[in-house]
Amino acid sequence: MMISTGLVLMMTPALGFFYGGMVRTKNALNTLMMSFIALGFVGLCWAFFGYSLAFGKGCSWIGGGEFLFLKGVGLATQPAAATIPHVLFMAYQGTFAIITAA
Numbered sequence: 389m390m391i392s393t394g395l396v397l398m399m400t401p402a403l404g405f406f407y408g409g410m411v412r413t414k415n416a417l418n419t420l421m422m423s424f425i426a427l428g429f430v431g432l433c434w435a436f437f438g439y440s441l442a443f444g445k446g447c448s449w450i451g452g453g454e455f456l457f458l459k460g461v462g463l464a465t466q467p468a469a470a471t472i473p474h475v476l477f478m479a480y481q482g483t484f485a486i487i488t489a490a
Contacts, residue, residue, distance in 0.1 A: 397483045430485055439481065440455035
């Protein structure tokens with residue numbers, strides 16, 4: 389799971405290079421930097437409140453504030469994946485949020 393998380397995370401700069409190849413040379417750096425900015429911004433937003441909205445206990449449509457600011461996310465396993473540490477599950481799901489925004 390850790391290897392998969394790392395591989396998906398490496399897709400973000402690769403996507404930036406792909407987008408950089410589709411624009412003029414003068415815009416390539418800007419396009420690459422947009423992917424790196426998305427990596428930082430979306431990563432923080434996912435950790436602060438996105439994970440809680442996606443996987444917290446709430447109504448059937450949107451989660452609650454159970455995991456706001458990663459409160460209660462640790463090395464213990466969680467119900468969605470009984471053999472994977474909770475923090476690793478959160479990081480893995482966060483990489484997909486990052487690559488979606490990039």
